[in-house]
Amino acid sequence: YGRTTTEAPAQQPGQQRKAEMKLLYGARAAVIHGLETAMQMEFDASCDLRQPKLWPTIPLKL
Amino acid sequence: MEDGVDDKTQNNDILQSTSTTNDDRLSQEQEDRSFLRERFLHFLKGIQGKRTHFKMYEKTEVDATFQLSDIDGQNFLVSDLETPMGTQPQAMLRCADIISCSVDIGTGEHKM
Amino acid sequence: SANSENRSPGFWRSYVYKEVEVTTVDGREHRGWVHTVDPVSESVVLVHFEEDRQKTVEIVMGHAVKGITVVNEDMDSHREELDHMFVTADDTNFSK
Structure with a gap:
């Protein structure tokens, strides 16, 4: 909290995410983390491949 | 001084049970959240x-x-x-x- | 999310297996049996069991939910079906 940006991060970002997942999901954290990672990777890969266009172009709900 | 010892033991017991309750609550919350989230992720896949x-x-x-x-x-x-x-x-x-x-x-x- | 109050997973889980009516910001009502509520987006997954066995599943987006009311508390009437709906062979491999 009191840390300034010039200091080196105490942890790797991945480690922090892992700790968050552990706190949120406890014993099932690894399973859920695995499911989420797989899904996000598939989403990202699919976006690269399909190049979807946002629809509608302008958000309906601003 | 025996009273003092008893008090201390009792306090420790209270502390112990409070932290157990908190642990129980946290693990129940984690269990519930996992149940809901896993079902949602499987639903998206489905x-x-x-x-x-x-x-x-x-x-x-x-x-x-x-x-x-x-x-x-x-x-x-x-x-x-x-x-x-x-x-x-x-x-x-x-x-x-x-x-x-x-x-x-x-x-x-x-x-x- | 439209809900400023951060509801607990236990609160959302209490709806699972029950029949509810969800009202949305556009004034519509969505009735169905709760499969799950995503704890991240608070989106509600409802299943409609039709008589001809044709099933429809509806997802009501968390940000659009105005209210939720239980209309049938009988958690056993569709439990089995709700549990097995989206389970695939992949999932069983995953939990090994």
Whole structure:
């Protein structure tokens, strides 16, 4: 909290995410983390491949 | 001094039981959250490739084939989106624009 | 999310297996049996069991939910079906 940006991060970002997942999901954290990672990777890969266009172009709900 | 010892023991017992209660509450919360989240992720996986009807803001309704969602639930990747202006083969819908989506999942039997 | 109050997972889980009516910001009502509520987006997954066994599943986006009321508390009437709906062979491999 009191840390300034010039200091080196105490942890790797991945480690922090892992700790968050552990706190949120406890014993099932690894399973859920695995499911989420797989899904996000598939989403990202699919976006690269399909190049979807946002629809509608302008958000309906601003 | 025996009273003092008893008090201390009792205090420790209280501390012990309070922390057990907190641990129990946390693990119950984690259990509930995992149950809900895993089911949701499996549901998203399960509707992949299914024709979906989207009800959106501004009385907009469209049909598309559901593909994937990002994990934060910000966007849905769809294909063959039928818009009033024609069909868009690949499209991204903003979840913030959507109110509800219905998917026909067919009969009760599921393939293994 | 439209709900400023951060509801607990236990609160959302209490709806699972029950029949509810969800009202949305556009004034519509969505009735169905709760499969799950995503704890991240608070989106509700409802299943409609039709008489001809044709099932429809509806996802009501968390940000659009105005209210939720239980209309049938009988958690056993569709439990089995709700549990097995989206389970695939992949999932069983995953939990090994």
